[in-house]
Amino acid sequence: MSGSIEQGMSQVQGSTHILHFLVRLPGRMESVWPVFSTAEGLAKWFTGVDLLEPRLGGAVTLREVGAGRVTAWDVDRVVEYTVEDGGRIRFHLERDGDEGSALRFTHEFRGERESEERWRERFERLIEILDAS
Numbered sequence: 001m002s003g004s005i006e007q008g009m010s011q012v013q014g015s016t017h018i019l020h021f022l023v024r025l026p027g028r029m030e031s032v033w034p035v036f037s038t039a040e041g042l043a044k045w046f047t048g049v050d051l052l053e054p055r056l057g058g059a060v061t062l063r064e065v066g067a068g069r070v071t072a073w074d075v076d077r078v079v080e081y082t083v084e085d086g087g088r089i090r091f092h093l094e095r096d097g098d099e100g101s102a103l104r105f106t107h108e109f110r111g112e113r114e115s116e117e118r119w120r121e122r123f124e125r126l127i128e129i130l131d132a133s
Contacts, residue, residue, distance in 0.1 A: 002026055003100075003127035008116050015110050016087075023103040023123050026130045029093045032101045033076045035126060036091040045126040062086065085111075 009020045025032050035041035039049035048063035056073040060081050068083030072090065080090040087109030096102040107119065 002131055005120055005123050005127075008120065010116050017107075017109055017111075019105075019107045019116055019119060021103070021105040021119060021123065023105060023127075024096055025101045025103055025127065026099070027101060027133070028099060029076050029095060029101045032093060032103075032130065035130070036093070037075075037079050044129055046122055065089075 003023065003025045006022045006024060011018045011020075035045060037054055039052045042049050042052075042062070046062075047065055050061040050063060051059055051067075052061075053059050053070065054073070056070055058070040058073075059067070060070055060083065061067040062081065062083060065081075065086035066083035068081060068086070070079065071082040071088065072078050072080035076093065078090070078092045080088060082088045087107060090106040092104040092106075094102045094104065103123075105119070105123075
């Protein structure tokens with residue numbers, strides 16, 4: 001199974017930008033989960049991680065994004081990082097057939113640092129990595 005980036009949506013509410021994506025990923029939820037919930041996994045496709053305490057309320061420092069807290073943690077399903085200057089980044093996994101996973105992604109932030117195009121590039125890289133494993 002190969003993955004796909006099926007949907008991207010961008011909204012602006014006042015000074016807050018909200019990006020949403022539906023990304024179909026090759027691999028079962030339990031095998032895909034580490035790419036969102038571990039320093040090693042995030043570094044492969046998103047950004048380096050200086051600190052990640054994998055639990056609700058744990059500290060997190062994402063290079064190029066910022067430092068903050070883990071604001072949602074439901075093992076194998078949901079992880080959310082809320083960081084200074086980087087906003088709220090949420091990865092929500094769902095089963096997609098017998099062998100796949102669907103990622104419902106949300107990034108809520110202020111300013112112009114992120115873009116739909118930049119996240120698409122990251123998700124393309126992620127799909128390539130998962131396809132190769």
